[in-house]
Amino acid sequence: MPAVPDHPVSAMADDAAALPSWCIDANGLRTALSTGPARDWMVEVIEETGSTNADLTQACRTADWSEQARVRVAYRQTAGRGRQGRPWQGQAGLTFSVAMPLALAPAQLSGLSLAVGLALAEALEDCDAALGARVGLKWPNDLQIDGRKLAGILIESVPAGPRRVWAVIGIGLNLVRDARMEAALGRELAGVAEALPGFLPSRDPTRILGAVLDRLAAMRLAFLETGFAPMAPRWSARDAFRDEPVRLLHDGALLAEGLARGVDGDGHLLLETAEGLQRIASGEVSLRGAAA
Structure with a gap:
């Protein structure tokens, strides 16, 4: 059973006018x-x-x-x-x-x-x-x-x-x-x-x-x-980068780039590169569109 405060709380306590209040009923x-x-x-x-x-x-x-x-x-x-x-x-x-x-x-x-x-x-x-x-x-x-x-x-x-x-x-x-x-x-x-x-x-x-x-x-x-x-x-059907060129970064350093081809059954990113299809584990890797 939800335990909920009995009054709405501003989404931003120090600037209540900046954002609308919201609450859980x-x-x-x-x-x-x-x-x-x-x-x-x-x-x-x-x-x-x-x-x-x-x-x-x-x-x-x-x-x-x-x-x-x-x-x-x-x-x-x-x-x-x-x-x-x-x-x-x-x-x-x-x-x-x-x-x-x-x-x-x-x-x-x-x-x-x-x-x-x-x-x-x-x-x-x-x-x-x-x-x-x-x-x-x-x-x-x-x-x-x-x-x-x-x-x-x-x-x-x-x-x-x-x-x-x-x-x-x-x-x-x-x-x-x-x-x-x-x-x-x-x-x-x-x-x-x-x-x-x-x-x-x-x-x-x-x-x-x-x-x-x-x-x-x-x-x-x-x-x-x-x-x-x-x-x-x-x-994969909802993949925002499906079939688009992407870059993979770690602490700002480029690790790999290629075309995003969805994910496999283990959640690895499928990346098509010049060397072939690679399976990338998430870890601390960040994905960016190639244009970024």
Whole structure:
């Protein structure tokens, strides 16, 4: 059952006029989850924290193993982290983490970040078909609209015994575009509001969160049974860089370049190069369009 603050919280506490307020409706979320695969998940919504991923990672280290996932949503994160340890603050978006129990060995988690991204994209399509049609996937863990970042995913794992692991999945989904964040990053971002007609901050974050949690719960069951491989064709169909020239970078250094040809059943990027088709594991590699 969701535990939710009893009043809306501004998406940007120090400049409330800059962005619309948004809130999670506890009753609406409870209803949305009541019959779906995430109905038994523990959901907590808080006003502010340093990092929801850090909160759940610490909780998983001391928690007894359970088949019940835990969700922690924060209206504001002050010490969030992106890939490669980059600092990140959630202000204009739906920012949350899921501690997902998986009865798998760590080596069997290959492709999980892609499976999460696919679930997130399909959840947005559940909310609105036109919105879903505009969302593309960027390997290995971003969502885009028209080449602009819409969402990011960060996964950390906490061992819980033989063939047992908590996957702590952090998700930041831009609800609106944040001009100050765009200025700080030096690039444009995307937001759900621009692609979802009639977006209401008082309503739509709740139904989006409900749809995402149900899709993640369904993905979890499928991943436990068959891994990422059956999802690979669906991911490749949404690949924002499919058949386009791309460059792979590590700490700014060029590692490889070629044509993106989708992904394989392990979540590896298929890169067609002058030397032939290569399978690239994600690690800390960043993908860019060749023009960038």
